[in-house]
Amino acid sequence: KGADHGAILDVLTNRTSAQRQQTTRVFQALTKQDLLKSMEAALSGDLERVIVGLLKPPAQYDAHELRAALTAWGHSSPLGGQWGARGLSALLPTLRMAASSSEGPARETTNTGGKYPEEI
Numbered sequence: 001k002g003a004d005h006g007a008i009l010d011v012l013t014n015r016t017s018a019q020r021q022q023t024t025r026v027f028q029a030l031t032k033q034d035l036l037k038s039m040e041a042a043l044s045g046d047l048e049r050v051i052v053g054l055l056k057p058p059a060q061y062d063a064h065e066l067r068a069a070l071t072a073w074g075h076s077s078p079l080g081g082q083w084g085a086r087g088l089s090a091l092l093p094t095l096r097m098a099a100s101s102s103e104g105p106a107r108e109t110t111n112t113g114g115k116y117p118e119e120i
Helices: 005-013 017-031 035-042 045-055 058-072 085-106
Strands: none
Touching (some): 005 017, 017 045
16 A cells, blocks of 8 residues: 555645644554654655655754765764864854855744744
């Protein structure tokens, strides 16, 4: 039995991050299954990556993406190799600037009351 990709996209892309997190909790309560793991099993390719990204809490998704980016640069972990705490700290201002210039004021905020935190 295949997954209804259109329905999955419709439900998840028309919800806020907080609503998607609530959906995962309700799914767990009703089915006793993890929605994230169910989607990973039912989907593949780019659609799987998008849906899994949407289902993760924002901080968890950000950490995953940062780790993947650092690994792509040839480091097995964000704090391994030459990327000690000092190296990562030096990178943060650049990440902040890139995020603010690429996303602008229309980006979605979560748990900040609509205000952006001064520090990451």
